[in-house]
Amino acid sequence: MLKDVTLGQYFPGDTVIHRLDPRTKILMVIIYIAALFNAESWISYGVVLIFLAAAIAISEIRLTAMLKGLKPIVFIVVLTSLLNLFYASGDIIAQWWIFKITREGIKAAILMAARLIMLVMGTFMLTYTTSPIMLTYGLELLLNPLKKIKVPVHELAMMMSMALRLIPTLIEETDKIMSAQKARGAEFDTGNLIQKAKAMLPILVPLFLSSFRRADELATAMEARCYHGGENRTRLNVLKMTRRDMIALILGVLVLAGVIVLARFGL
Amino acid sequence: MDDTAIKIENLTFFYNSDEEGRAPEDVLSNVSLNIEKGSFIAVLGHNGSGKSTLARHLNALLLPKGGAVTVFGMDTKDEELTLEIRRRVGMVFQNPDNQIVSNVVEEDVAFAPENLGIPTPEIRARVDEALKTVGMYEFRTHAPHLLSGGQKQRIAIAGVLAMRPKCVVFDEPTAMLDPQGRRDVMEIIGRMKNEMGSTVILITHHMEEAAMADTVVVMSDGKIVMDGAPREVFTHVEELESLGLTVPGTVKLMWELRKNGVDVPLGALTVNECANALAAHFQSK
Numbered sequence: 013m014l015k016d017v018t019l020g021q022y023f024p025g026d027t028v029i030h031r032l033d034p035r036t037k038i039l040m041v042i043i044y045i046a047a048l049f050n051a052e053s054w055i056s057y058g059v060v061l062i063f064l065a066a067a068i069a070i071s072e073i074r075l076t077a078m079l080k081g082l083k084p085i086v087f088i089v090v091l092t093s094l095l096n097l098f099y100a101s102g103d104i105i106a107q108w109w110i111f112k113i114t115r116e117g118i119k120a121a122i123l124m125a126a127r128l129i130m131l132v133m134g135t136f137m138l139t140y141t142t143s144p145i146m147l148t149y150g151l152e153l154l155l156n157p158l159k160k161i162k163v164p165v166h167e168l169a170m171m172m173s174m175a176l177r178l179i180p181t182l183i184e185e186t187d188k189i190m191s192a193q194k195a196r197g198a199e200f201d202t203g204n205l206i207q208k209a210k211a212m213l214p215i216l217v218p219l220f221l222s223s224f225r226r227a228d229e230l231a232t233a234m235e236a237r238c239y240h241g242g243e244n245r246t247r248l249n250v251l252k253m254t255r256r257d258m259i260a261l262i263l264g265v266l267v268l269a270g271v272i273v274l275a276r277f278g279l
Numbered sequence: 280m281d282d283t284a285i286k287i288e289n290l291t292f293f294y295n296s297d298e299e300g301r302a303p304e305d306v307l308s309n310v311s312l313n314i315e316k317g318s319f320i321a322v323l324g325h326n327g328s329g330k331s332t333l334a335r336h337l338n339a340l341l342l343p344k345g346g347a348v349t350v351f352g353m354d355t356k357d358e359e360l361t362l363e364i365r366r367r368v369g370m371v372f373q374n375p376d377n378q379i380v381s382n383v384v385e386e387d388v389a390f391a392p393e394n395l396g397i398p399t400p401e402i403r404a405r406v407d408e409a410l411k412t413v414g415m416y417e418f419r420t421h422a423p424h425l426l427s428g429g430q431k432q433r434i435a436i437a438g439v440l441a442m443r444p445k446c447v448v449f450d451e452p453t454a455m456l457d458p459q460g461r462r463d464v465m466e467i468i469g470r471m472k473n474e475m476g477s478t479v480i481l482i483t484h485h486m487e488e489a490a491m492a493d494t495v496v497v498m499s500d501g502k503i504v505m506d507g508a509p510r511e512v513f514t515h516v517e518e519l520e521s522l523g524l525t526v527p528g529t530v531k532l533m534w535e536l537r538k539n540g541v542d543v544p545l546g547a548l549t550v551n552e553c554a555n556a557l558a559a560h561f562q563s564k
């Protein structure tokens with residue numbers, strides 16, 4: 013069941029999107045999120061959706077992988093949609109006890125669900141098509157100006173890349189511990205919330221302990237391979253913005269501008 | 280003097296204990312050892328005998344509390360030289376999962392040269408060469424966590440080879456591997472010694488692996504209790520067994536035969552040597 017967790021996963025590939033500079037992709041995601049939050053009408057959502065769909069199609073990421081990544085947020089999507097459904101005022105279509113369903117409410121609920129789902133899918137596009145090292149390298153370069161005000165940019169980037177590196181290993185380990193506990197008769201899927209939480213304890217404790225050991229060993233291995241901070245570090249893959257990146261960024265800015273203009277006209 | 284790769288003199292070490300007032304116990308006491316350039320040394324010893332602690336002194340991960348460790352003429356206590364020492368003495372650890380730093384094979388192998396500030400085109404050349412040496416070149420864009428334990432360990436070795444070290448310390452590199460992974464790793468170690476001329480220090484539990492070395496060093500309770508050529512050390516069957524070590528099956532067979540009055544030589548290490556010795560003995564009768 014934990015195999016479903018796709019956060020931080022990277023699907024190697026050789027498409028145009030994979031080959032974009034990670035800085036471009038990070039900026040694109042920011043532009044995309046800005047567009048998403050400026051979208052107010054069906055039309056502007058449609059524009060953003062086409063943009064996302066095109067990116068997914070080009071990247072050759074399987075749709076099932078995209079959908080799997082949505083699993084953890086199903087609950088939040090349903091909850092916020094329901095809130096939007098009942099708390100909007102406008103033409104009442106149906107009414108039951110204190111619950112009123114309005115035309116505006118339905119629209120708000122659907123668009124809110126769409127917004128959340130598209131938000132998650134868009135950010136997944138970034139991690140699915142960019143190797144964690146490249147991602148953090150891009151982030152490091154984008155944030156480099158902050159070094160002037162003593163922000164430890166390299167250290168933060170390294171921490172993030174280690175976290176991304178360890179996620180698959182920890183997931184695997186959790187699965188292993190759970191199977192071991194199940195074999196001894198533990199049940200994780202039955203009982204009420206408190207019983208479930210109690211059942212998780214024998215998993216979390218060993219996982220926690222082994223994470224410490226892992227972190228310690230990994231730090232030693234990094235030191236043994238001459239890691240000494242970001243000073244004088246070179247790279248296997250040097251980042252270079254190309255025409256491709258310019259075109260992608262211009263496309264992204266056009267989508268954002270389009271959405272803002274549409275909103276101006278009340279669309 | 281010039282032939283010495285690593286010189287350990289009266290090395291003493293203890294871990295600072297967490298509890299106050301308790302005197303820490305020596306984990307290494309008065310260890311002295313000379314490792315020659317291009318030699319292959321195996322270190323044996325039961326769990327907790329201080330093998331890993333000793334290994335970590337060879338690339339300045341730990342610093343001596345007493346005595347000195349000199350690596351290619353450099354004192355490990357000199358902090359200015361730490362990087363120079365680590366680039367010359369690579370280290371491969373037991374758990375392949377805990378020494379791979381990237382989610383992409385080639386980026387992981389590039390980690391050490393990147394830290395050393397090697398120019399980009401040369402990093403590429405070193406990464407490709409190292410991956411070819413361990414036979415993992417086709418996997419260069421794969422995600423390491425999807426590979427087998429043996430494959431992961433080969434990548435960890437490539438990550439060390441990309442530093443172009445003169446000496447590599449292996450700390451029980453095969454302990455977590457299946458037989459196939461173990462064979463692959465041992466084959467690479469053999470080639471490093473024979474074809475690349477590296478100095479190899481192999482910490483291991485497997486007598487068969489130790490038998491490949493030029494010299495075997497046996498540790499117990501933080502001290503070196505035996506050292507010599509494998510065929511010499513392995514003849515001390517009773518001593519080794521009292522230290523919690525099992526001798527290779529071939530040696531054990533010869534030893535039992537001798538004990539029962541059959542006059543065969545003790546030094547047969549491989550199955551072939553063993554068979555030949557037995558054949559020679561019974562033909563001469």
Ligand SMILES: Nc1ncnc2c1ncn2[C@@H]1O[C@H](COP(=O)(O)OP(=O)(O)O)[C@@H](O)[C@H]1O
Pocket residue numbers: 294306324325326327328329330331332333
């Ligand atoms: N980080 C540490 N802190 C405290 N004690 C340690 C630490 N690492 C090892 N030891 C202790 O030092 C002794 C030798 O350990 P080690 O060098 O790992 O032995 P080996 O590798 O031969 O199994 C053991 O008694 C162990 O408990």
Ligand SMILES: [Mg+2]
Pocket residue numbers: 330331332450451
């Ligand atoms: Mg050890």
